[in-house]
Amino acid sequence: MKDEYVHGYDPRENLRLQDQAGTLVELLHSDTAYPAGSSVLEAGCGVGAQTITLARTSPDARFTSVDISEASVVEAGRKVAAAGLTNVQFRQADIFALPFEPASFDHVFVCFVLEHLARPVEALEALKVLLRPGGTITVIEGDHGSAYFHPDSEAARRSIQSLVDLQRMAGGNALLGRELYPLMIEAGFGAVSVSPRMVYVDSSRPDLVDGFTRNTFTAMIEGVRESAIAAGIVEPAVFDRGIRDLYRTAERDGVFCYTFFKAVGKRE
Amino acid sequence: MKDEYVHGYDPRENLRLQDQAGTLVELLHSDTAYPAGSSVLEAGCGVGAQTITLARTSPDARFTSVDISEASVVEAGRKVAAAGLTNVQFRQADIFALPFEPASFDHVFVCFVLEHLARPVEALEALKVLLRPGGTITVIEGDHGSAYFHPDSEAARRSIQSLVDLQRMAGGNALLGRELYPLMIEAGFGAVSVSPRMVYVDSSRPDLVDGFTRNTFTAMIEGVRESAIAAGIVEPAVFDRGIRDLYRTAERDGVFCYTFFKAVGKRE
Numbered sequence: 001m002k003d004e005y006v007h008g009y010d011p012r013e014n015l016r017l018q019d020q021a022g023t024l025v026e027l028l029h030s031d032t033a034y035p036a037g038s039s040v041l042e043a044g045c046g047v048g049a050q051t052i053t054l055a056r057t058s059p060d061a062r063f064t065s066v067d068i069s070e071a072s073v074v075e076a077g078r079k080v081a082a083a084g085l086t087n088v089q090f091r092q093a094d095i096f097a098l099p100f101e102p103a104s105f106d107h108v109f110v111c112f113v114l115e116h117l118a119r120p121v122e123a124l125e126a127l128k129v130l131l132r133p134g135g136t137i138t139v140i141e142g143d144h145g146s147a148y149f150h151p152d153s154e155a156a157r158r159s160i161q162s163l164v165d166l167q168r169m170a171g172g173n174a175l176l177g178r179e180l181y182p183l184m185i186e187a188g189f190g191a192v193s194v195s196p197r198m199v200y201v202d203s204s205r206p207d208l209v210d211g212f213t214r215n216t217f218t219a220m221i222e223g224v225r226e227s228a229i230a231a232g233i234v235e236p237a238v239f240d241r242g243i244r245d246l247y248r249t250a251e252r253d254g255v256f257c258y259t260f261f262k263a264v265g266k267r268e
Numbered sequence: 269m270k271d272e273y274v275h276g277y278d279p280r281e282n283l284r285l286q287d288q289a290g291t292l293v294e295l296l297h298s299d300t301a302y303p304a305g306s307s308v309l310e311a312g313c314g315v316g317a318q319t320i321t322l323a324r325t326s327p328d329a330r331f332t333s334v335d336i337s338e339a340s341v342v343e344a345g346r347k348v349a350a351a352g353l354t355n356v357q358f359r360q361a362d363i364f365a366l367p368f369e370p371a372s373f374d375h376v377f378v379c380f381v382l383e384h385l386a387r388p389v390e391a392l393e394a395l396k397v398l399l400r401p402g403g404t405i406t407v408i409e410g411d412h413g414s415a416y417f418h419p420d421s422e423a424a425r426r427s428i429q430s431l432v433d434l435q436r437m438a439g440g441n442a443l444l445g446r447e448l449y450p451l452m453i454e455a456g457f458g459a460v461s462v463s464p465r466m467v468y469v470d471s472s473r474p475d476l477v478d479g480f481t482r483n484t485f486t487a488m489i490e491g492v493r494e495s496a497i498a499a500g501i502v503e504p505a506v507f508d509r510g511i512r513d514l515y516r517t518a519e520r521d522g523v524f525c526y527t528f529f530k531a532v533g534k535r536e
Contacts, residue, residue: 145416146525150446152413178418181470182521192472196525200464202449253450257414257464257527 005069005116006167007223024212027197028111028140028260029053036060038106043095043127044068044113048076054109055085064105066093095123103132111140114183118171124187131267137189139263143177146198146259147217149249156249159221159242162228169231177261189265201256213256218246273337273384274435275491292480295465296379296408296528297321304328306374311363311395312336312381316344322377323353332373334361363391371400379408382451386439392455399535405457407531411445414466414527415485417517424517427489427510430496437499445529457533469524481524486514 029050034040038061045051045065055063067073070092077090093099095113108127114120127137144164149156167174176183184192201208222243228234249256297318302308306329313319313333323331335341338360345358361367363381376395382388395405412432417424435442444451452460469476490511496502517524 143416145420148411148413148446150450152443175420178416178523178525181472181523182418185521194468194470194472196466196468198464198466198527200462202462204449204460204462253453255446255449257446259466259525 006163006170006172006227007220024199024216024260025053027199028262029057032057032109032138034058034061034107038062039064039104040107040109041098041100041105041127041130042066042109042111043098043123044110045073045076045090046112047072048079050109050111051076051080051088052083052085055080055088056083059085059087061087061107063088064091064100065089066091066095066098068092068094096126098126098130100130102129103135105130106132106135108135108137110137112142114139115141115167115174115176116170116172120173120176120183121187124183124189128187128189128267133267135267137184137263137265137267139180139184139265140260141177141180142174142258142260144174146177146257148257149246150253150255151245151248153242153245153248155238155242156245157242158234159228159239159246162234162239163221163224165233166224166227166231177259180261180263184263184265190268192263192265194261194263197260197262199256199258199260201250203252203254209250209256212258213250213254214247217256217258218243218250221246274431274438274440274495275488292467292484292528293321295467296530297325300325300377300406302326302329302375306330307332307372308375308377309366309368309373309395309398310334310377310379311366311391312378313341313344313358314380315340316347318377318379319344319348319356320351320353323348323356324351327353327355329355329375331356332359332368333357334359334363334366336360336362364394366394366398368398370397371403373398374400374403376403376405378405380410382407383409383435383442383444384438384440388441388444388451389455392451392457396455396457396535401535403535405452405531405533405535407448407452407533408528409445409448410442410526410528412442414445414525416525417514418521418523419513419516421510421513421516423506423510424513425510426502427496427507427514430502430507431489431492433501434492434495434499445527448529448531452531452533458536460531460533462529462531465528465530467524467526467528469518471520471522477518477524480526481518481522482515485524485526486511486518489514 040063042065045067051065073090073092080088117123164174181194201213308331310333313335319333341358341360348356385391432442449462469481497504
């Protein structure tokens, strides 16, 4: 699984994940807080982009953050320690074989993980087992098919599609956000509620123009250039034109739209 | 212009516009209210779907509602009278040649109109002239490129595209919503603020499954079947498959997403 992570593990990618987390914290996480004393499993913490927010927002909850990548777990641990946070334990583990007892967590948190898995419903079922009855799961995913922009551009759409195709080839699904409701239902969660979180960017919002359009979304697409060309799914000239057109949407008269989906469900 | 209105003027279409207005009132209009005594121009009132909401929400404002179609104006007048509302005057008029003095309105309201015009910026400029300095304009538009769904379907996307193509052939732009910010700026409005209004529909929201996915959006696409086929822009079998697939998104495990855009600006 590790080798197939579509975004790779290089330092520039880590920087991108930090930019993304900074810009989107309020939109995605402001309504997530866990009670004092509760135990929370963060499944797929990566380099800790969300871990810091979770641990800060719920200082009296106890977090256990796991990731399949040992290097990511080490980096996340370093970052959480540097932030002076002491309520997180880290552990390297596979989401399909987590080393915990059934019903041992009050809450589970999963962000930008299911989109990379070939069997998202099985992952959700495995996580459900770890929840105590009445415990909640929170799942956040993007959906690259939700991206549209002005000026519109066929090349830009094809460069985005090349990431969607790559992720599909690696067993994932970059259009998973829209499917969260049926996936949660299929995994057997109750009281499922999904809310979209739309990022709308025009030039009256310069922080988002830089923080989202340029440094999060377009940088993410740009990051798969070599893989997409090597896989033969896009012509270099088309891809590069698409990237230029995506940056074009960050100009004064440009507009960029993208939607994340946040689902909450309960083990009944 | 009348003959080119892409949705036509038949009674079933009027019903659809009513369904649409009923389901979306809260989402689109709850933050629009005009002060007592203010004079408001509704440009392009159609059959009055929004007029009733406006006049009810701001009972002490005085509305002047115009439309290029005499038949629509008559129908809107009948409906407003039947609702017992007395604060609306109707008049047949062309948005590019409105029979009013400059600076004669405190506010202007335009909903689902610019998408049908070949020169939306000129329309906005013409409306700006009618506003007193400091007066506001409110513009609401959809964007058919914002529609995505589960299960995804190439045929469904092509049936939607056939409405986008038809509207383009008639001089309009069914993807106008995303462009509201730059259009308002180009027309010279100040303090422009655009907010997206996303309609997210899964089976936990049965009112929207019926009221939006089935009876508003899919019915709207279905309504252009004959025109799209006559124009040669889609094969009947593809179009019909697309419509079936759109209705499929209204099933228990389906999801449908669409976004409207609402802009407010000021004549400075």
